[in-house]
Amino acid sequence: xxxxxxxxxxxxxxxxxxxxxxxxxxxxxxxxxxxxxxxxxxxxxxxxxxxxxxxxxxxxxxxxxxxxxxxxxxxxxxxxxxxxxxxxxxxxxxxxxxxxxxxxxxxxxxxxxxxxxxxxxxxxxxxxxxxxxxxxxxxxxxxxxxxxxxxxxxxxxxxxxxxxxxxxxxxxxxxxxxxxxxxxxxxxxxxxxxxxxxxxxxxxxxxxxxxxxxxxxxxxxxxxxxxxxxxxxxxxxxxxxxxxxxxxxxxxxxxxxxxxxxxxxxxxxxxxxxxxxxxxxxxxxxxxxxxxxxxxxxxxxxxxxxxxxxxxxxxxxxxxxxxxxxxxxxxxxxxxxxxxxxxxxxxxxxxxxxxxxxxxxxxxxxxxx
Amino acid sequence: xxxxxxxxxxxxxxxxxxxxxxxxxxxxxxxxxxxxxxxxxxxxxxxxxxxxxxxxxxxxxxxxxxxxxxxxxxxxxxxxxxxxxxxxxxxxxxxxxxxxxxxxxxxxxxxxxxxxxxxxxxxxxxxxxxxxxxxxxxxxxxxxxxxxxxxxxxxxxxxxxxxxxxxxxxxxxxxxxxxxxxxxxxxxxxxxxxxxxxxxxxxxxxxxxxxxxxxxxxxxxxxxxxxxxxxxxxxxxxxxxxxxxxxxxxxxxxxxxxxxxxxxxxxxxxxxxxxxxxxxxxxxxxxxxxxxxxxxxxxxxxxxxxxxxxxxxxxxxxxxxxxxxxxxxxxxxxxxxxxxxxx
Numbered sequence: 001x002x003x004x005x006x007x008x009x010x011x012x013x014x015x016x017x018x019x020x021x022x023x024x025x026x027x028x029x030x031x032x033x034x035x036x037x038x039x040x041x042x043x044x045x046x047x048x049x050x051x052x053x054x055x056x057x058x059x060x061x062x063x064x065x066x067x068x069x070x071x072x073x074x075x076x077x078x079x080x081x082x083x084x085x086x087x088x089x090x091x092x093x094x095x096x097x098x099x100x101x102x103x104x105x106x107x108x109x110x111x112x113x114x115x116x117x118x119x120x121x122x123x124x125x126x127x128x129x130x131x132x133x134x135x136x137x138x139x140x141x142x143x144x145x146x147x148x149x150x151x152x153x154x155x156x157x158x159x160x161x162x163x164x165x166x167x168x169x170x171x172x173x174x175x176x177x178x179x180x181x182x183x184x185x186x187x188x189x190x191x192x193x194x195x196x197x198x199x200x201x202x203x204x205x206x207x208x209x210x211x212x213x214x215x216x217x218x219x220x221x222x223x224x225x226x227x228x229x230x231x232x233x234x235x236x237x238x239x240x241x242x243x244x245x246x247x248x249x250x251x252x253x254x255x256x257x258x259x260x261x262x263x264x265x266x267x268x269x270x271x272x273x274x275x276x277x278x279x280x281x282x283x284x285x286x287x288x289x290x291x292x293x294x295x296x297x298x299x300x301x302x303x304x305x306x307x308x309x310x311x312x313x314x315x316x317x318x319x320x321x322x323x324x325x326x327x328x329x330x331x332x333x334x335x336x337x338x339x340x341x342x343x344x345x346x347x348x349x350x351x352x353x354x355x356x357x358x359x360x361x362x363x364x365x366x367x368x369x
Numbered sequence: 370x371x372x373x374x375x376x377x378x379x380x381x382x383x384x385x386x387x388x389x390x391x392x393x394x395x396x397x398x399x400x401x402x403x404x405x406x407x408x409x410x411x412x413x414x415x416x417x418x419x420x421x422x423x424x425x426x427x428x429x430x431x432x433x434x435x436x437x438x439x440x441x442x443x444x445x446x447x448x449x450x451x452x453x454x455x456x457x458x459x460x461x462x463x464x465x466x467x468x469x470x471x472x473x474x475x476x477x478x479x480x481x482x483x484x485x486x487x488x489x490x491x492x493x494x495x496x497x498x499x500x501x502x503x504x505x506x507x508x509x510x511x512x513x514x515x516x517x518x519x520x521x522x523x524x525x526x527x528x529x530x531x532x533x534x535x536x537x538x539x540x541x542x543x544x545x546x547x548x549x550x551x552x553x554x555x556x557x558x559x560x561x562x563x564x565x566x567x568x569x570x571x572x573x574x575x576x577x578x579x580x581x582x583x584x585x586x587x588x589x590x591x592x593x594x595x596x597x598x599x600x601x602x603x604x605x606x607x608x609x610x611x612x613x614x615x616x617x618x619x620x621x622x623x624x625x626x627x628x629x630x631x632x633x634x635x636x637x638x639x640x641x642x643x644x645x646x647x648x649x650x651x652x653x654x655x656x657x658x659x660x661x662x663x664x665x666x667x668x669x670x671x672x673x674x675x676x677x678x679x680x681x682x683x684x685x686x687x688x689x690x691x692x693x694x695x696x697x698x699x700x701x702x703x704x705x706x707x708x709x710x711x712x
Contacts (some may be wrong), residue, residue: 011515012508020674022512022684026564027613068514240386327681348681351613351622 011065021066024048024354031344031355033085033330035301040064045094046355055079070117079351084136093135117309123168137188148184149175159183172222173320189243194220199241211235213251239284250284274316289335298330305330307367373710398428411689417444422600446477466706484712489704492535498698500527503554505574508689513561523556540587561684569611578600626679634666655700691698
């Protein structure tokens with residue numbers, strides 16, 4: 001046999017707008033968040049399974065065509081995963097969670113990494129009990145982390161929010177809610193006036209097993225300005241949220257064995273503008289807004305991810321188009337500089353999941369059925 | 370027992386008698402032909418047809434029969450019996466359609482020969498050959514980091530069978546069209562990640578409609594030809610026998626992925642080649658070799674990322690490639706003649 005061809009070939013412009021790439025050590029990985037750099041490349045975080053069969057934080061920088069610039073793994077002997085990645089002053093901030101592999105206790109961490117992938121600092125937060133971080137937001141001089149805190153049972157948790165300075169020291173923090181409910185913040189946004197908007201879930205009534213969406217607002221010094229709940233007689237499972245002028249929340253409901261997704265728009269005065277019951281089967285998992293009236297969202301159903309394009313009129317009427325589906329999961333999507341979308345998640349668990357990036361252009365080329 | 374032996378002996382005796390009879394007849398006819406030739410040389414033409422004709426059915430060897438026909442034709446020509454010469458020439462050409470003029474042939478014989486259409490009216494050339502794939506990659510699309518490694522492609526042997534209909538377009542130039550089947554293979558290897566490699570073999574089956582022009586020329590005593598044309602091919606089946614293996618060991622994933630629905634069905638492949646046409650008695654062959662070029666990238670770009678099995682199970686996304694082929698064919702020339710007086 002003759003080797004005919006193996007030399008370098010240029011990567012076309014097409015591949016900078018559309019690609020699918022896998023990252024990881026092949027022993028089980030997932031991606032949770034990504035951001036785009038000014039050079040068009042991306043920073044990705046998630047976890048990878050180490051040789052000791054424990055999760056370690058995965059941080060990878062890829063170029064605009066998805067090819068790896070560097071890939072780093074951080075962690076201790078415990079299970080750790082990067083959940084959110086942000087950019088601040090040419091530093092990469094990764095927040096995530098560490099679970100003690102012996103006693104299963106959880107704590108949160110904030111990792112600072114430079115653009116070459118070198119670790120600068122790592123701060124740990126345990127709030128004297130178990131702490132799980134679900135999201136992070138950054139202002140010019142503060143970092144806000146949000147999630148849940150619990151003593152011994154993760155099914156009885158309080159909302160948790162903390163403001164830390166750029167040196168990682170806690171400026172203020174709150175663990176609020178009732179000790180007999182499951183309460184957690186899932187997403188955090190900073191409004192133009194500096195107030196903090198938090199979206200989470202709570203049990204509606206003390207002792208109830210029903211989960212409802214909740215929205216809280218704090219000012220920049222940690223004063224609780226109020227909250228709303230989405231009253232319902234069915235479970236509401238948080239999927240994702242986007243904040244622009246309005247707050248858009250993707251969640252799914254379950255009635256019997258039927259799970260369907262909904263989107264709610266919450267106006268800036270905290271009134272619910274419309275509830276769009278789009279009735280997509282499966283659990284809503286991620287959402288991005290492509291322009292003022294169109295969304296791209298994903299649902300998960302039986303280990304498959306389904307992409308949908310949603311066109312919403314001002315009164316909340318929707319035109320929904322089913323796009324492609326993929327084995328595996330999508331955990332987050334981000335808008336990209338070329339008006340496309342990058343999704344991050346994991347490949348099919350049937351064949352050893354890896355971090356999967358799906359980048360598509362503004363026409364959603366890779367998602368067209 | 371005695372009866373059985375006698376029966377066998379009788380049969381053997383009969384066979385010996387028949388063979389002896391034939392040999393006697395042949396020997397006798399051979400002598401007759403020699404005598405006829407001597408009489409022709411002496412200018413005694415009148416009795417020659419009567420001497421030869423009884424042996425024409427079965428008394429001559431093939432070579433003797435050719436000489437007998439030529440002797441008869443020349444006898445009639447020198448006797449100014451043009452009509453009988455034509456009749457014998459027609460019989461001769463029907464009996465030996467592939468006869469070609471030799472240096473020993475007389476001018477009169479050649480002149481008469483050239484008043485007949487002696488070329489075949491139909492030439493079918495079934496052929497069998499090998500192809501050797503020569504892949505060319507325009508762009509890689511791997512799932513892994515293309516900055517550190519890219520897929521490698523390997524040439525492999527395949528098989529070609531087919532048949533052409535050939536006709537003379539102009540003196541020394543033939544045109545042909547036909548039907549062909551190509552089974553071709555290409556090897557594949559990709560160290561997609563440090564921990565995982567993919568190896569496989571593309572297997573492709575095409576049906577083709579080749580259209581070609583062949584120009585003949587002589588090099589010393591060899592009849593050579595140059596050939597060029599274009600072949601429209603249709604994809605019948607494309608698949609890849611894949612193995613996903615692990616650098617550190619472990620159970621490999623092995624399987625065959627059907628790619629037929631993900632590849633374009635039609636390609637137009639120009640080809641060029643050279644060859645020669647050896648003869649072995651009445652058997653004429655064409656031996657040719659050349660290159661067949663792919664022109665259309667088979668992988669449908671809109672479907673490149675849609676094969677979930679290929680991507681999720683084997684970590685493979687097809688690259689932008691074409692497969693060229695080196696080929697070597699041997700054809701058997703099967704000719705049908707209908708000799709006719711044309712002048």
